[in-house]
Amino acid sequence: MALKGHLRDFSVAQLFNLINLAQKSGTLTLDGPDQAAWVSFREGKLIYAQLGGEDGTITGILVKTGLLTGKQATIITTQYPNKGDQEMGLLLINADYLTQQDILASLNDHILEIVFDLFTWVDGFFRFDADVLPPGDRITIHADMENVIIEGSRRVKESEQLDVEVPNLDMALRFVERPGADIQKVKLNKREWKVVSFVNPKNTIRQIGKTVKLKDIEIRRVVYGLLQAGLVEIVRPEGMPIPAQAQRIRPVDQREHASLIDRLIQRIRSL
Amino acid sequence: MQTVKMVVTGPFNAGKSSFIRSVSEIDVVSTERKISATAKRVKETTTVAMDFGRITVDEALVLYLFGTPGQKRFDFMWEILSEGMLGFVVIVDSARPETFREAMGILHTFRAYAPTPYVVAANKQDMEDSWSVDDLRIALKLPEEIKMLPCVASDKDTVKNVLLELLYSIMEEMDIPERE
Numbered sequence: 001m002a003l004k005g006h007l008r009d010f011s012v013a014q015l016f017n018l019i020n021l022a023q024k025s026g027t028l029t030l031d032g033p034d035q036a037a038w039v040s041f042r043e044g045k046l047i048y049a050q051l052g053g054e055d056g057t058i059t060g061i062l063v064k065t066g067l068l069t070g071k072q073a074t075i076i077t078t079q080y081p082n083k084g085d086q087e088m089g090l091l092l093i094n095a096d097y098l099t100q101q102d103i104l105a106s107l108n109d110h111i112l113e114i115v116f117d118l119f120t121w122v123d124g125f126f127r128f129d130a131d132v133l134p135p136g137d138r139i140t141i142h143a144d145m146e147n148v149i150i151e152g153s154r155r156v157k158e159s160e161q162l163d164v165e166v167p168n169l170d171m172a173l174r175f176v177e178r179p180g181a182d183i184q185k186v187k188l189n190k191r192e193w194k195v196v197s198f199v200n201p202k203n204t205i206r207q208i209g210k211t212v213k214l215k216d217i218e219i220r221r222v223v224y225g226l227l228q229a230g231l232v233e234i235v236r237p238e239g240m241p242i243p244a245q246a247q248r249i250r251p252v253d254q255r256e257h258a259s260l261i262d263r264l265i266q267r268i269r270s271l
Numbered sequence: 272m273q274t275v276k277m278v279v280t281g282p283f284n285a286g287k288s289s290f291i292r293s294v295s296e297i298d299v300v301s302t303e304r305k306i307s308a309t310a311k312r313v314k315e316t317t318t319v320a321m322d323f324g325r326i327t328v329d330e331a332l333v334l335y336l337f338g339t340p341g342q343k344r345f346d347f348m349w350e351i352l353s354e355g356m357l358g359f360v361v362i363v364d365s366a367r368p369e370t371f372r373e374a375m376g377i378l379h380t381f382r383a384y385a386p387t388p389y390v391v392a393a394n395k396q397d398m399e400d401s402w403s404v405d406d407l408r409i410a411l412k413l414p415e416e417i418k419m420l421p422c423v424a425s426d427k428d429t430v431k432n433v434l435l436e437l438l439y440s441i442m443e444e445m446d447i448p449e450r451e
Contacts, residue, residue, distance in 0.1 A: 265438045267329070267334070
């Protein structure tokens with residue numbers, strides 16, 4: 001029988017930990033509100049992951065990670081139709097498009113990024129089917145889940161911290177009039193420069209992120225860095241109406257909560 | 272269906288798995304592994320991920336009991352397990368004073384994760400060399416307002432009492448009188 005339930009009861013980290021420690025082989029299906037995901041394990045090690053609706057073939061993954069262009073992928077798949085991932089990988093290596101290391105590293109990064117993202121899923125259903133594995137022609141990895149869980153949990157913490165520091169992506173940025181740091185000493189990386197080039201009270205942080213192709217967490221990370229460096233400040237975007245007075249938060253229903261505790265007490269007394 | 276959870280924590284070999292097993296209506300989902308030679312002097316296996324027990328309250332409410340891993344190297348699971356808990360139980364092995372300091376550390380860590388009510392269960396009170404509840408309170412520097420309860424994890428009645436006292440503490444914190 002498959003192990004199944006709701007992510008509110010078992011977090012993704014708990015599920016991964018169970019599978020790792022029990023050294024299970026099989027596939028964990030996560031059915032979130034917006035998307036589904038499949039994560040496969042062999043003897044507790046992570047071997048494969050795929051998001052629903054994504055092209056999970058090796059060419060699709062290599063396009064996504066930037067090692068192949070869409071045009072190259074189309075040419076290859078047209079020239080060699082119906083090839084499995086392993087055959088396609090060999091073709092790419094033999095044609096000197098890519099090395100084996102390129103393909104494996106790209107696949108590894110792609111799978112881990114999917115898995116790290118799953119740590120933030122808190123709503124939806126899960127189902128673990130023992131011994132159900134990806135099709136035999138898929139190229140798989142072999143990642144130790146203990147490290148994945150630690151890194152995934154770290155990323156969740158970082159994400160929560162960034163949510164606090166940069167809570168609203170619909171705000172804009174502007175350069176501070178008197179920078180808090182010696183600008184000569186501030187070193188920006190390529191990604192930060194891209195963001196800086198769009199800093200303008202007319203652009204929301206979300207718009208900048210979309211333009212420079214950064215995920216929400218990535219744009220938050222860059223903005224946080226710029227805020228810490230004292231280069232920019234968060235402002236209300238030009239033309240944005242001032243929100244109406246925030247609605248008073250309804251106090252927690254104490255009576256309802258008390259009733260719940262009371263039911264628990266009655267039940268435990270009856271054990 | 273609403274689900275609520277309580278966490279059962281404490282040092283290695285304090286009796287967390289037995290505690291949950293005593294009251295769970297399902298076979299406890301336990302992730303135990305054989306342990307290293309050093310720790311083997313104390314017991315054969317230890318919980319490495321979590322124990323998981325369930326008590327169905329009624330058609331609309333289920334209580335889950337989560338036991339934390341006993342060994343420090345798995346403490347990254349603690350914060351995950353503590354999310355959304357109603358309260359927690361710290362189990363202390365009354366007969367092993369060398370674990371008291373660790374129990375205090377675990378207690379403070381969980382308090383930092385969530386300021387929910389908690390109680391301390393002085394387990395293994397049936398053993399000859401166990402410390403009394405009063406002595407244990409002093410050793411753990413436990414404030415008077417925190418309940419320290421005698422317990423034998425394999426004895427359902429004492430486990431029930433610990434859980435009930437935790438629920439009473441939750442009720443007291445809400446400042447709403449308990450229904451008779």
